[in-house]
Amino acid sequence: MNVAVKTLHLVVHGRVQGVWYRDSMRREAEMLGVSGWVRNCSNDTVEAMVQGEAAAVDALVSWAHRGPQLAQVARVEVEAGSGDYVGFEVRGAI
Numbered sequence: 159m160n161v162a163v164k165t166l167h168l169v170v171h172g173r174v175q176g177v178w179y180r181d182s183m184r185r186e187a188e189m190l191g192v193s194g195w196v197r198n199c200s201n202d203t204v205e206a207m208v209q210g211e212a213a214a215v216d217a218l219v220s221w222a223h224r225g226p227q228l229a230q231v232a233r234v235e236v237e238a239g240s241g242d243y244v245g246f247e248v249r250g251a252i
Contacts, residue, residue: 165194165209167239168222172232174204180248182226183218190214193243198251205252209243 170179180196183206187194192210199205208218225231 161211163209164212164215165207165239165241165243166215166219167237168204168206168208168219169199169235170204170206170222170225170231171234172225173228173230174225175202177228178226179204179229183222184246184248186221187218187246190217192218193246194239195243195247195249197249200252207239207241207243209239209241 175198180198183196183204187196187208190210192208192214194206194208196204196206206222208215210218219234219236222234223231
């Protein structure tokens with residue numbers, strides 16, 4: 159039986175830079191078996207592309223609304239994503 163793959167693009171707003179958000183998301187994604195990437199953006203948001211089994215991706219999106227302990231997430235924009243990813247990486251800021 160094939161498992162459906164879900165790919166989402168996230169933009170996280172709030173106090174999400176300088177609080178270990180990216181590395182915490184990488185650890186959470188690896189624990190859930192989700193692939194993709196995360197990076198800081200110049201407008202103080204964090205952007206991510208996440209891909210994997212639907213329930214795992216949904217769990218990571220749920221985590222993104224909370225973030226690590228020091229984060230203060232105001233909102234998370236979620237839209238369909240694209241691409242094919244292996245592993246999860248923290249990318250350089252844009």
